[in-house]
Amino acid sequence: MKYVKFGKHDFEVSRFGLGCMRFPKIKLEDGTEVINEKEAIDIIRTAIDGGVNYIDTAYVYPGSEVVVGKALQDGYREKVKLVTKLPIWSCTSEEDLQKFMDEELERLQTDYLDIYLLHNLFEANWAKVKQFNAIEFMKKQKEAGKAKLIGFSCHGQLSHWKEVVDANDWDVCMMQYNYFDKYYQAGEEGLKYASAKGLPVIIMESLRGGMLGQTPPENVAEKLAKVPGETYGEKSFAWLINQPECTVMLSGCSSVEHVKENLKTFDKYEPNHLTEEQLKAYDEAREEWNKKTLVACTGCAYCMPCPMGVDIPGIFKYYNDTVRVLDKSQSQTFLYAQLFSHSKKDPTQCIECGKCMSHCPQNIQIPVKLKEAHEACAPKN
Ligand code: SF4
Ligand code: SF4
Structure with missing residues (x-):
């Protein structure tokens, strides 16, 4: 495992x-899905046994903090x-x-956090930070030793990202970044801006919700044949690892093999x-991807649940797949009806x-894009 100094901090x-x-999830008898605890603990401990010492979770990842708390028993907490x-x-x-913080500490079965982040300070949430003096709150947690270091994650645009970076003497920041998003949100310039200020930068969406780890359309694959890596996931990480400004790159592993x-x-x-x-080949791959992207959804599901039951990320994934990787042996409209229309999760339920929209880090005009998806994919009677 390769390690790197955490900015100005002494570890x-x-x-x-x-x-x-x-x-990974399992389905309960009543149809609800919960984390497969045994597999999740295996994933976490395999990573730590392999040398990973940065474990990232959040209040809003369903069931995650509780399972992380369990996985970090038996001496694992001190290793990360x-x-x-x-x-x-x-x-x-x-x-x-x-x-919220007290509940998180309880879920995680710990007295302190090594790093505590204000989650997703994109433009809409920044007003709440000011309204509730959240930066002062974070500073107090640091003074009290409840959070050793404090920072933020943010999906905002470049100018907003710079404002947040400059708003406090943060210890760490976190941004969306990968070869597809080089110029998206804060992008490459935002990465360099924060790094030049001595901030460790944590990279989220390294594989853009898994999209960059899958077999891409032919036009993209052709370009990526020129870059190193045996899998598409490896090719994507190779691009990030190349940049010393990327301190830690997160990967949301769903199996031990993936770890x-x-x-x-x-x-x-x-x-x-x-x-x-090789760098040029990544740029060309991005240009090819852009020809195959209808809506910039990463599948994060922050927008869910919709009060009307619309499966927002599911519909957007389907819509993008119509030009990316949809199995052409199945009729597009038939599949759409199976997945959405018949289950009443389709965009016509949207009021x-x-x-x-206030939760979408990608600033997608969700109702507009849902209509567009429905017009393109729904069966025509
Ligand atoms: S705008 Fe439509 S999709 Fe979004 S939460 Fe409301 S009903 Fe659901
Ligand atoms: S629409 Fe936005 S919030 Fe919802 S899954 Fe897609 S990117 Fe995430």
Whole structure:
């Protein structure tokens, strides 16, 4: 495992960080899905045994903090930097900040967090930070030793990202970044801006919700044939690892095999390993992807649940797949009806309440895009 100094702080972290938001699920008798605890604990401990010492979770990843708390028993807690996030958008008063943090500590079975982040400070949530003095709250937690380091995650645009970076003497920040998103949200310039200020930068959406780890359309695959890596996931991480400004790259592993594959990938590459020609191939791959993207949804599900039951990420994934990877042997409209129309999860249920939009880190005009998807995919009677 390759380690790197954590900015100005006197410890090192593994460049591979375990994102705890995509654990395998099991279905209960009543149809609800819960995390498969045994497999999730195996995933977490395999990563730690392999040298990973950065474990990232959040209040809003369903069931995740509880399972992470269980996995970190038996001496594992002391081996890692434990990171979680405060869901600022769910706070309705200053007191809620403490309430959420106390609940998170209890779920995680710990007295302190190594790193505590204000979750997703994109433009809409930034107002709440100011309204509830959340930065002061975080500073107090640090003084009290309840959070050793404090920071934020943010999906905002570049100018907003810079404002948040400059708003406090943060210890760490977290952004969406991968070869597809080089110029999206804060992008490459935002990464360099934060890094130049001495901030460790944690990378989320390294594989853009899994999209960059799958077999891409032919036009993209052709370009990626010129870059290193045995799998598409490896090719994507090779691009990130190349950049020394990327301190830790999170991967939301959903199996032990996935963890093992990542451990190998992160052992293989060093910063600045790519040639000019290979970097150009990634740029060309991004241009090809852009020809195949209808809606910029990453499948994070922050917009869910929709009060009307619309399966927002499911519909957007389907819509994008119509031009990316849909199995062409099945009729597009038949599949759409199976997945959405018949289960009443389709966009016609949308009453345009706008509740989902205030949570979308990608700033997608959700009701508009849902209509577009429905027009393109629904069976025509
Ligand atoms: S705008 Fe539509 S999709 Fe979004 S939460 Fe409201 S009903 Fe659901
Ligand atoms: S619409 Fe936005 S919030 Fe919902 S899953 Fe997609 S990216 Fe996430």
